[in-house]
Amino acid sequence: MTDSPDLIEISMLEALGDIAADEWDACAAPETADGGRPRDPFTTHRFLSALERSGSVGRGTGWTPRHLVARKDGRVMAVMPLYAKSHSQGEYIFDHGWADALERAGGDYYPKLQSAVPFTPATGRRFLTRPGDEAAGLSALTQALVRVASDNALSSAHITFCTEAEAIAGEAMGLLRRTTQQYHWLNRGYPDFQAFLDDLSSRKRKAIRKERERAQAFGGTIRALTGDEIEPAHWDAFWAFYQDTGSRKWGRPYLTRAAFAEFHATLRDDILMVLAERDGRPVAGALNFIGRDTLYGRYWGCTEDHPFLHFECCYYRAIDWALAQGLSRVEAGAQGEHKLARGYLPVATHSLHWIAEPAFRKAVARYLDAERSATDDEIEVLTAYGPFRRGGPADRPDETD
The missing domain is CATH 3.40.630.30 (Gcn5-related N-acetyltransferase (GNAT))
Incomplete structure (x- = not known):
């Protein structure tokens, strides 16, 4: 498909092996150009390819690769790890209640689209763009994601454990924003x-x-x-x-x-x-x-x-x-209030959601508004009852942000 105003061509990959590692990583980990580590190892070509080559995702797993690639003038400018899902396992931002509600109303929640790193509740970019193409790449990938879901009569599309900046930008484009929480240790x-x-x-x-x-x-x-x-x-x-x-x-x-x-x-x-x-x-x-x-x-x-x-x-x-x-940080995975006593403080995590059915979308939006408020309150309370002495990290700005 082609986005004619910006001459951006969108294609879909059924295997990460269909794109060169250097093309993918130029978007997923451009910071490695200096020879250092990737900021996020989980969106690199080698990590996602390892999941595919090992059979951890793919046929029979409920995680079917459908990665998006945006090209401009033949050059890869943005990519998105994307999967067609036949269940909600291995995601860690739970939508089982949404699936039950839609199916009780006579709809089909599955299959759905999921932009995520399978089995990995770690925050990172999901709109993977080359430096300088951030705004255009995010816009192109968002439009393509919604178009693919709509053209295939899918119930929904989800972008989980994205960055806060992506969540804010996605919400401005009409996606529903969700806030959940994890426990991280901050240096x-x-x-x-x-x-x-x-x-x-x-x-x-x-x-x-x-x-x-x-x-x-x-x-x-x-x-x-x-x-x-x-x-x-x-x-x-x-x-x-x-x-x-x-x-x-x-x-x-x-x-x-x-x-x-x-x-x-x-x-x-x-x-x-x-x-x-x-x-x-x-x-x-x-x-x-x-x-x-x-x-x-x-x-x-x-x-x-x-x-x-x-x-x-x-x-x-x-x-x-x-x-x-x-x-600067240790992310200890999903859930676990026992982490609080060991110096891991609650932090917000973010996701974006597109719901096809209008009435169901409104219901989910109302739920997310209430959930965000409850999550913000919970983070505030838990932080106040954390293990740090007065004047410790809970009372100081996060210098790592």
Whole structure:
């Protein structure tokens, strides 16, 4: 299809292999031109391709790739990771209630379109544009997304875990804006973990020290591995951890075993694996992805239960590593009010939604207005009851924004 006023051509890809990695990443991670890390590892060609090549998305998964590409004068100016969805699993911004309501009214909610990183509740750009093409690219991708959904008589299109700036711009173009929340750890210029602890109330500081002491007394050692330090045997162990967690949380794991092989082959320099080992074998682990300024906690699992080992591997070791690398933030994934006591504060997350049926759209809009207000209030209350002493981060501007 072509947007004639701006001579922008839109095409749809059924596989990321149909576009060159450098063309995609010129939009998804233009900052890597300096040789550094991508700001967001999850929208890179190699990450999304790993999901496709491993069979974690695609035929039979309910995540069918339908990526959008915008070209101007033959040059790729903007791209969007996009999937046709036959369910709402693996999204972490929940619309099951919307699906139930529409289907009770005689409509078909599925299939729908979803611009997201599958199984990854991490904030990042979804309108991926070359520098200088931001406004035109966002406009072209938004119009194309709505047109594809409308032309195919789909119920809806969703853009989840987008940036706040994208949410504001999308709302101005007529999309519905939704606000939810997660818990993130923010580095306020701490030189080390002790400086972070000094920002906490005395009671919370003592509680974290005791948790770390008990966790580290599990009878083994804890190692943080990245790059070539991660060996194939470590992935074998982590697959066992992941299967255990997946079977309890989701019924079956979202990722295939082949996904971890793909991660090792193409992404290990962007991965931090924290392994707890006892008697020479891994018994628990946490998997993180490394961005330019942010460490993203993604998966945890274990074959042995030890007190507070989860908190040590997932939260405290992540903070340790982020501090050592000078990172500004740790995102610890979806949900979990228990993160608040460990220094992870509530922050707003954003999504955009297009609903085809007018009456249903109005109902969803009313719901989102009320939800935004409730979420804002919840963030304010939770932050006030956080672990920081008066004069700590809750009372200071976010210097990382």
